[in-house]
Amino acid sequence: METIKLNKLINSQKKPVIQPMYGKIPPQNKEAESAVLSQLINGSGRLIEVMEILKSGECFYLDAHQRIYDAILTMNGKGQKVDLVGVTTELSNSGNLELIGGGYFLTKLSDKTVFDHTILSHAEDILECYKRRESIKVAGELMALSYENGESLNDIVHAADQELIRIISEGDISEAKPIRDLIIPFMENLQAAKENKKDITGVNTGYSWLNDKTGGWQNTDLIILAARPSVGKTAFALNLALNATVGEDPVPVAIFSLEMGADQLMKRVVSALSLIELEKITKGQLSDIETSHIDQTLNIIASKNIHIDETFGVSITQLRARAKRLKRKHNIGLLIIDYLQLMAGETKGGNREQEISKISRGLKGIAKELDIPVIALSQMSRDVEKRSDKEPMLSDLRESGAIEQDADIVMFIHHPKDAESGQIKNVIKIAKHRNGSLGDMEECKFFGNIQKWMNPSEANAYMGRNTTFKPFAGMPTSSPDERIEGKKMQAFDDAPF
Known part of the structure; x- marks a missing residue:
């Protein structure tokens, strides 16, 4: 609109x-x-x-x-x-x-x-x-x-x-700081980092590999999560949102869903937390045990400090105003936008590449102004499909090269075929990391049927290779999934929620 x-x-x-x-x-x-x-x-x-x-x-x-x-x-x-x-x-x-x-x-x-x-x-x-x-x-x-x-x-x-x-x-002036004035804040941050005995210094991602690479999502960072359609980027973003609300230092999360309605997101959250297939939830084809299981899951969801805005075509100015209100009212510690290309430009009929550039700069500005990490989902161009290896590159970011310039971290989701086994792999690739190293995360598994990305031990348990499984604290003791129904469940150290 x-x-x-x-x-x-x-x-x-x-x-x-x-x-x-x-x-x-x-x-x-x-x-x-x-x-x-x-x-x-x-x-x-x-x-x-x-x-x-x-x-x-x-x-x-x-x-x-x-x-x-x-x-x-x-x-x-x-x-x-x-x-x-x-x-x-x-x-x-x-x-x-x-x-x-x-x-x-x-x-x-x-x-x-x-x-x-x-x-x-x-x-x-x-x-x-x-x-x-x-x-x-x-x-x-x-x-x-x-x-x-x-x-x-x-x-x-x-x-x-x-x-x-x-x-x-209007008329705001940002004063340049003498470098000597940065010494004391630097020493304070350095001392705090030394005294911090935890590996995570930012917002918990919920995934061991990502936490090792990033130390958690860092304040003022703009993180771009890009993929072709229907590869699990919204599911991954929702998993990240849920992961941020648990652990030793949980933070409130705001999600701006420009593609899906809040009801659709809710179904995916319930599916990921309850391990009940999304199709069953959508069609209402649930057993009595599964219905009871969802009731218990909803009690846990009610305690999550997550806020969803489903306004379509929001502009960067509107997003900034709403994010500031959410920060002031709920002290949000993580902002997620799904997805960047669906945001509206400020002027009608303007050049779309220039509009996307302004939006990406605006998102980085919001991250700095609110002092929180901002995760923006992004589409990729079809050029990636034309390459034989289909390996995503920074140039595949759709509609603007400014996105990769403004971002502190750029991640791609893709599902290449293993050359030896022929099996499809679930890969999250860090293609840009302003303050850290690059690499591919191949350990996690994506289960599209329940909209859930899992750490290795979780995935093994879900597939029935272990006799115990519990994905998050407070999970009901009986499993809704027929493959592991009746088996005792137990928490794993690397479980994201």
């Missing part, structure tokens, strides 16, 4: 100065505006710093101040020196000199006595007032659209949310 545009708030290039509402004057600081412009006209050497805060003349309240500041920006873009004569000439050439009150107004403005060291604080005051005016506009449009029946309330709120995020981020 396309995000609606909030009338003049997004569409108009030049937004009119808003009128007083309910007898109140809109937030503004005309003295600060005059002070900043006076200093710039008189050759302040801090124009670049001011430009980082005030992106355009639109930040100013008075129309004359807007035109003057835009003229200064134009001169800077041309590499011209900013002074009274130059600004006057620029305004005259653009037809704006008379509109601001003529040369007299400009001369009077430049005659103000101000101190150069105050210019940045004045600029920040101007920006704050601008943000408040913009917020009032959004509130007014939100109120007006809410009275109408033309758009759904969800679309209206999402569009308002998008605008508010834009307003808040």
Whole structure:
């Protein structure tokens, strides 16, 4: 669903100065505006710093101040020196000199006595007032659209949310840090790592090989999980979500499912945890023992701190806003998106490769902003099918090369045939690892009938090679699967849940 545009708030290039509402004057600081412009006209050497805060003349309240500041920006873009004569000439050439009150107004403005060291604080005051005016506009449009029946309330709120995020981020400046300031945090992290007696320093993956390679999913990392359709990537992502909620350091998980509805995901979760085949659950073809088993499984699922958002076509702006709310409300420690190519672009009819690039950069930004790992599922191009070995490569990531650049880890799922035995192998390949080594995980087995990836001992037990099996703490003592029904069950050290 396309995000609606909030009338003049997004569409108009030049937004009119808003009128007083309910007898109140809109937030503004005309003295600060005059002070900043006076200093710039008189050759302040801090124009670049001011430009980082005030992106355009639109930040100013008075129309004359807007035109003057835009003229200064134009001169800077041309590499011209900013002074009274130059600004006057620029305004005259653009037809704006008379509109601001003529040369007299400009001369009077430049005659103000101000101190150069105050210019940045004045600029920040101007920006704050601008943000408040913009917020009032959004509130007014939100109120007006809410009275109408033309758009759904969800679309209206999402569009308002998008605008508010834009307003808040306006003028944000990321200060460069001296490297010496990083020494103490580094030593603190190093000491914490030395004192940590556990092999896992991040979010538990649930799989021994992956934990060894990664130390668990690390905060601020963007992990791409790519595969061709119907090879088990959604099942693997769900297994990762479940694994993250158990163990010594469980974390709440958020899943944005753009492909499947929440009810479909629920069936897969129940199948993976209960070991009852998905087809049986979908058709309702369950024995009394299996029905009882599912009841017990549902009690365990109820304790899982997992949140599912099934909104289709969510944009990166909407995803960011929702993820921030989930972080604030539930303190999520892992975010999963299924899948990246189904996310909507911010502009209609835009270049899809550029949109995917913006989305992948946005996902990395969310990981850094929320300080959590983000796992994004991705499709692969058909090129992998054209190669004889069908071995996936980074270039197979669909629609954008920016995905592999933004990602900290890129993993592929594929099922090659063993050259000697002819059996199909379940391989998870780490093709990129910014902070670690690469490799293939072949030990785990994927059982599509129950949507479950298993560590070796689990898989052996499930296939009936061992006499005991229990996939997670709290599992009912009787098995629903006919192949191991009646056998005693016992937990394994490498069981993911």
